[in-house]
Amino acid sequence: MQQRLSRATVLSIIATGLLSFMGTLVETSLNVTFATLTKQMQVNLATIQWLTTGYLLLTTLTMIASAHLIKRYPVKMLFLIAITCFTLGDLLSAVAPSFPIILLGRLIQAFSTGLSIPLMFHIILTSVPPRRLATYNGMAAMLIALGPALGPTYGGLLTATWSWRIIFWLLLPLIVIVFFLGIFNLKLQPFAKEDRFDFWGFGLLALILFLVDYTFNRAAKVGFLSWNFWGLLLISVLLMVGFYVYNRHSSRHLVDFSIFKNTIVSWHLLGYFLLQFINIGLSFVIPQVAQYILGQNAFVAGMILLPGALLGVVVAPLAGRWMDRLQTPLPIVVGHVIFLIGAALFIIYDQQLTVALLIGFYFLLRLGFNLAFGNTISHASVQVQPKQKADINATFNMTQQYAGSLGTNIFAAIIGVYQLQHINLRISTAQGALTDYWLIAVLAIIGLFAAWISYRQTIQKK
Known part of the structure; x- marks a missing residue:
């Protein structure tokens, strides 16, 4: 395979990448509007949060x-379905007069995002030469991580x-460009038209994923x-055992297990x-700390995340290029070390946290995140056969998406439990945040530890 990518391939990656970015942007963009929406839609906070949880789920x-769909159907057809759904969901959300309508719009957009992200990675994993794979995966990871952080x-x-x-209205011009x-550049064809979908397993x-989310939502x-x-929780575990046996x-x-x-x-x-x-969960915790503990408004709470989010624009592609040059997963280990340092600082300075410290610690944590995130799926993908690329693509992208949903739910539940025990929201939120x-x-x-083990095993295989 040539090292230089065709113009159509690059534009295909850009098209699916931008659609994925829009999907992840709206994923968390309503988190800071819940106070407004509960009044306008006349529902409580526990109900309105399903605009995010339901979207992620x-x-x-x-x-x-997506592993089955990509194997059986042309990429262009799947892209057209994805962008049509995103447009329809965007318009429904923009004009929604009630909660059920905006929820429907969000769920239609969620279906689009669930298609577009695997499509982007599928094009990269099947069209980019191995020696440039981490660079392009780094740019893809930047897009899907930047969206929720900027939201x-x-x-x-x-x-x-x-x-x-x-x-929602501001996204319409970009939808037309995408x-x-x-439509003019996507050309990849299906490679396993005989693949059969596992309806019972799905x-x-x-049911398991919904029940786990609902379980922690109830805990709050x-x-x-x-x-x-x-x-x-017991029912969820029993269903997991049943899924394993099935x-x-x-x-x-x-997917190919x-x-x-x-x-x-x-x-x-x-x-x-x-x-x-941690990344998505912390993007929920920090705005709560800023508003309930530091007394900041929703705009400032959202702005705290901005420098760390923008950092990914620079770091993620460079991290991929660094791993392409080394041809080892060392950048992943370095990223996890920095990530851990950033996490530890939140504990050490818990009592002295200010807006500036929140920005700095989140910035450091995001530096580690961007060094490791895209490189992780890149290194995992080169461990499997070409026919398994769609499976690893679907598995990793499904995992990271559900991780965001579960992370938000669990971190929110912990703060919610503390808030149930105290009348003073500032004190209870601080206690819950420290536990988080x-x-x-x-x-x-x-x-x-996981990054270090995979690094050691890679070195031993050489």
Whole structure:
């Protein structure tokens, strides 16, 4: 394969990349508008948060199905479905007179995002030479990580100056540009038209993912010691066991689970999940700390995340280029080390946190994130056969998307439980946030361990 990519391939990556960016941007853009929306839509906070949780969940489920769809159908057809759904969902959300309508619009957009992100990575994994793979995956990871981080700033700014509806109207010109970029350049054809979809497995996994999300959502209302929480958690675990048994005996599978026989892939998947779990979860925690503890408004709370989000524009592609040159996963380990340092600083300076410190610590944490995130899927993808690229693509993208949903839910539940115990929101939020910081640090240590093991195994194979 030639080192120079064709113009059509580059424009195809740009088209699917921009569609993915828009999808991840609107993913979290409403987080800072919930106070406004609860009044306008006349629903409570527990209901309105499904605009984000439901979005993430349906995106995850679509990504699970993407391995089958990419194998069976032309990329251009899938792209047209994705951009049509995104446009329809965008218009419904912009004009929505009630909560059910805006939720419907969000879910239609979520289906689009669940298609566009795997399409982007599929084009990269199948069209980019191995020696440039990490660079392009770094740029792709930059887009899908930048969107959720910029979302609160984007939503907060537009809501404060105009209306939350502008969040959706402003995307229409970019949608038109993306449509023409894709329609004239996407050419990849299906490579396994005989592939059969596992409907039973999909339904069971969808039930598990929804139930786990719902379980932690309930914890924020009834507490972690409630039989309600533990009963739902037990049912979730039993369903997981059932899913494992089903896959052991089924002739159909959502993805090719043999990719996990390679332990490097398994360790990378764990690290990938933890990076996004913390990244998206912390992007929820920091605005709460800024508003409830530091007394800042929604706009300032969103702006705190902006420098760290913009950092990815520079670091992610450079991190990929660095790993392409080294041809080892050392940048992933370095990223996890910096990520852990950033997480630890939130604990050390918990009592002295200011807006400036929040910006600085999040900036450092995002530096580590961007060094490791895109490089992780790049290194995992070169461990499998070409016919398994769609499977690893779907698995990793589904994992990172659900990690964001679960991370938001768990970190929110922890703060919610503390708020149930105290009348003073400032004190209870501070206690919940500190618990979140400790959880983040522990998970960052596990992520670093996973990165180090995969690095050692890679060196031993050479």
